[in-house]
Amino acid sequence: MRKLKDDVLLCLIYLAAFFAEFLLIGILVYVFVKGFPHISLHFLTTVTSVLEGTVGIAGNLVNTIYMVVLTLVIAVPVGIGSAVYLNEYARPGKMVRLIEFTTQTLSGIPSIIFGLFGMVFFGVTLGLGYSILTGAFTLSLMVLPLITRNTQEALKTVPESYRSGAIGMGAGKWYVIRTILLPSAMPGIMTGIVLAVGRILGESAALLFTAGSGYFLPRSLGGWFHKMVESGGTLTIQLYLSMEKAQYDIAFGIAAVLLCMVFCMNLLTGLLSNKLGDTTDGRG
Amino acid sequence: MVRYRTDTRTRTVEKAARIIFSLCAFTAVAAVFSITIYMIANGVPAVLQAGWKEILFSSVWQPAAQEPSFGILYVILTSVVGTFLAVLLGVPIGLFTAVFLAEAAPGWLAAVIRPAVELLAGIPSVIYGVLGMMILNPFMYRLEQRIFADSWTHQFTGGANLLSAVIVLAVMILPTVISISEAALRAVPPELKASSLALGASPVETIFQVTIPAARSGILAAVVLGVGRAVGEAMAISLVSGNAVNLPLPFCSVRFLTTAIVSEMGYAGGLHRQVLFTIGLVLFVFIMMINGILSSILKGEKRQ
Numbered sequence: 001m002r003k004l005k006d007d008v009l010l011c012l013i014y015l016a017a018f019f020a021e022f023l024l025i026g027i028l029v030y031v032f033v034k035g036f037p038h039i040s041l042h043f044l045t046t047v048t049s050v051l052e053g054t055v056g057i058a059g060n061l062v063n064t065i066y067m068v069v070l071t072l073v074i075a076v077p078v079g080i081g082s083a084v085y086l087n088e089y090a091r092p093g094k095m096v097r098l099i100e101f102t103t104q105t106l107s108g109i110p111s112i113i114f115g116l117f118g119m120v121f122f123g124v125t126l127g128l129g130y131s132i133l134t135g136a137f138t139l140s141l142m143v144l145p146l147i148t149r150n151t152q153e154a155l156k157t158v159p160e161s162y163r164s165g166a167i168g169m170g171a172g173k174w175y176v177i178r179t180i181l182l183p184s185a186m187p188g189i190m191t192g193i194v195l196a197v198g199r200i201l202g203e204s205a206a207l208l209f210t211a212g213s214g215y216f217l218p219r220s221l222g223g224w225f226h227k228m229v230e231s232g233g234t235l236t237i238q239l240y241l242s243m244e245k246a247q248y249d250i251a252f253g254i255a256a257v258l259l260c261m262v263f264c265m266n267l268l269t270g271l272l273s274n275k276l277g278d279t280t281d282g283r284g
Numbered sequence: 285m286v287r288y289r290t291d292t293r294t295r296t297v298e299k300a301a302r303i304i305f306s307l308c309a310f311t312a313v314a315a316v317f318s319i320t321i322y323m324i325a326n327g328v329p330a331v332l333q334a335g336w337k338e339i340l341f342s343s344v345w346q347p348a349a350q351e352p353s354f355g356i357l358y359v360i361l362t363s364v365v366g367t368f369l370a371v372l373l374g375v376p377i378g379l380f381t382a383v384f385l386a387e388a389a390p391g392w393l394a395a396v397i398r399p400a401v402e403l404l405a406g407i408p409s410v411i412y413g414v415l416g417m418m419i420l421n422p423f424m425y426r427l428e429q430r431i432f433a434d435s436w437t438h439q440f441t442g443g444a445n446l447l448s449a450v451i452v453l454a455v456m457i458l459p460t461v462i463s464i465s466e467a468a469l470r471a472v473p474p475e476l477k478a479s480s481l482a483l484g485a486s487p488v489e490t491i492f493q494v495t496i497p498a499a500r501s502g503i504l505a506a507v508v509l510g511v512g513r514a515v516g517e518a519m520a521i522s523l524v525s526g527n528a529v530n531l532p533l534p535f536c537s538v539r540f541l542t543t544a545i546v547s548e549m550g551y552a553g554g555l556h557r558q559v560l561f562t563i564g565l566v567l568f569v570f571i572m573m574i575n576g577i578l579s580s581i582l583k584g585e586k587r588q
Contacts, residue, residue, distance in 0.1 A: 006488040013388050016380030017397050020458060024400040027407065027415060081308025089305055099309050101579065102316040108509075108575045109319065109568075110516020112542045116549075116564045117319045120326055141315045148312070172294050174301035202408030205518040205542070209549055240410045240519055243417065255411050262406045270399070 028259065035256025038249050044257075047217055048250075057254060059215040063132060063232035067211065068200050070136035070228065071143060076193060078140070079147025084177055086148075087155040088163075107145035111206040114142050118210040130231040135211025142206060143196035150195065154188020155181060191272045198265040201258065204236040213237055320568075327565025330354070330558035339562060345529040345539075347548070347556040354559040356544070358529050360566060363541040365532040366446060366521075367514040370453035374514075375507055377454070378461030379496075382506075385462070386469035387491050405459030413523035416452040417444075421524060424448050428535050441537040444526030449538065452520050457510035464509055468502020469495055501585045505578060512574045515567065518542035541567045 046056030082099070090096045118138030128134040158181055166176045182189070212231030215238060218224045233241070235254050242251040331339055334354055342355025381401070385394050425443030432438040472495050480494040481487065496503065518540075526537025527547050539547070544563050552560055 002486070002489075006486050009488050009492065010388065013380045013384045016377045017384035017389065017393075019377060020381050020404065020462070021397050021400050023455065023458075024404050027404075027411075030415065030419070031411065078308045078311050081305045082312060085305035085309035089302060090309070099313055102312040104579065105316050105572075105575050106312055108512055108578070109316075109571060110512075110518070110542065112516065112518040112545055113319065113323070113564060113568055113571070116326075116545065116561065117322050119549075120322055121318065144312060144315070172298050174298050177301070198406050202406070202410075204408065204410050205546065208519075208546065236408050236410050239408075239414070240523075243410070243414055243523055248418070251414060255414055258408055258411065262408065263403070266399070266403050266406055269402075 031252065031255045031259055034248075035252035035254075035259075038253035039256060043253055047215060055250060057215075057235065057238060057250070057257070059217050060233055060235045060238040060254070062217060062227075063211075063214070064201065064234040066132050066227060066232065067135055067139065067207075067234050068197055070132065071139040071200055072193060072196065074136060075140035075143050075196065076147055076189075079144050079192065080151050080182070080189060082144070082148045083151035083155060084181070087152055088173070088177060088181065103145045103148055106141065107149075109142075111142060111203060114138050115206040115209050117141075118206065123210060128229065130210070130212035131229045132211050132232040133228050135207045135232075135234075138206050138210045139200055139203060142203070143199050146196050146199065147189070147192040150188050150192030151185060154185035154191075157188075158184045187272055187275050191269060194265055194268045194272060198262060198269075201234075201261050201265070202236060203234070204240050207234060207237055208240070211237070213241055323561070323565050323568045326558070326561040327568075328562075330555060330562045333555060334559070339559065340566075343529075343531075347552070347559070352556070354555070356541075356559070356563055356566070358531055359539050359541055359544050359563065362446070362530075362532040362538045363515060363567075363570070366450055366453065366525075366538070366540060367511055369446075369450045370457060370514045371507060371511055373450065374454035374457045374510060375461055378458050378506070378510070379465050379503065381458070381462045382465035382469055383491055383496070386466045387487075387495065401459050401462050404455075405463070409456065409517060409520040410523075412452055412456055413520035416448055416520065416524035420448045420451060424535075431535070438535070439537070441526050441528075441535065444524055444537055445535050446525065446532050446538045447534045449521040449525035449540070452524055453514045453517060456517060456520060457513050460513055461506045461510045464506035465499070465503045468499040468506065471502065472498045501581055505581045505585070508574060508578045508581060512571060512578070515570055515574065516542065518546050522546045541570075 042054070043056050044061065045058050046052075046054040047059045048055050048057075082103070086096060086099060090099075115138065118134055118141075122128050122134040122137045123130065128137075162180055162184070163176060166180055167173070171179075211233065213233035214231035215233055218227050235258055239251055239254040239258065242248075242254065339354050339356055340360070341357055342353065343357045344353040344355045345358070346353045381397070385398060385401075389397065421443035423443065424445055424447060425441075428438075428440060428443060428445070432440070476494055476498055477490050480490040485493065521540055522543040525540065525543060527539050527543060528537040529539045529544075530536040532538050541563050545560050545567075548556070549560055
């Protein structure tokens, strides 16, 4: 009886694990089989237009790149700065607890709430309207905890002797941070950035009411700058809208492209965490 | 003289660096603070105008009617019931997978399944919605046709119902539940397991009667995080749940707190729009409660 119970439970454990595995394989096969036939150079380099009879996602690709770059430009310095403050300047106490608590809270807030906040704060109060910049500001609040936490973890692994040694030789704190701590923490910072990119690529609820859904390419050189304050839908937004309009071919094409991107991000995270493992091992 | 000047310069730079770093650190505080203020400031006016009983405890949602009614009781209930069912379905699978990864798996098999879980966590939520819509909904529709073949009162939904949403949510919380509970199971001291085995318990008994109870606060944290993720999910379930305001019954088309915002914020105006912000506020209150529970669990864990 006891043996039977054990076997049943063990069987369930294996079943659960294989369920996760087959779920992933099923999703990948389904999306790629349905999506790859629609991906072509044409699909990637043109904009959907009824006049010219083209179907493409070039505009959304460009928007996605804008969104990723702008969000990182805003969030990465702030996130790293926050981690440096928590780890190098602040003394444990109420302030640190407050900052760490709010950072944790920020990572638990669902993206639709970020979307509402971004719409009224960046869109209305700051007057940015539906624009890529509004979306980027909103998303940078969302990915801030990722960057802060990963940088913090990396800074914690830098040995204390590095700091005391450099300070003892007369270096200022900022000099130590700039030349020793941040370079040593680089793999951790990169992990945070890659995770953030993955999050931005997949985000939709926070962007629907902040960045809008424009999908055109800028026509002139000035247009490329002006694009930041124009509405622009990322790939994920276009995927959602195509699904609502029952344009399943485009939807699966985009889904396959997105999955490829997410896959690359995962590979990068894996490589980086290997590297991080090596560096910390090397320093004992 | 020269030396003196560089000294002041370094001192200014040091001071500036300190100030800039502390400003960065306070961004998170300022963000959470202003999100809270904005959610309250935008969510409360509708409650004052229409009355909190009319909004929170009325089940009639007719924002565009001649005499509009903004009852969100069913919407709140749907979120609560949907999340509860998704956790009920997702947590056992997630916990068992975590047990597999932490305790039972041979090395090579864990090396295949762990990356799969990580990749599942990275798949955008809209794609889960797409798959739910293309695979789950037709299946549910067939089920619906069979179950309600003789029913005169059932409104057919084409498969976009609460059950589809629950299944999609359960799948979406799996990675969170798996990775947090695996970490919790791994943190159990090996002596505990060794003594259990030495007393004659089988490996499986040890897992279920020693390791899992010892890791319970970490597993609880995983469940709470899963609840948070399920409550806040919007896009995936907005594609599969049908989007009509109904009692949360398995084969009814339903609307969640999140999908209510997604589906109507685009065109709502006036009081209707303000009520959508009230829905956002309700969701925000839920999330803050979940965060509070989570941090008290984590604190308790640290004290142990």
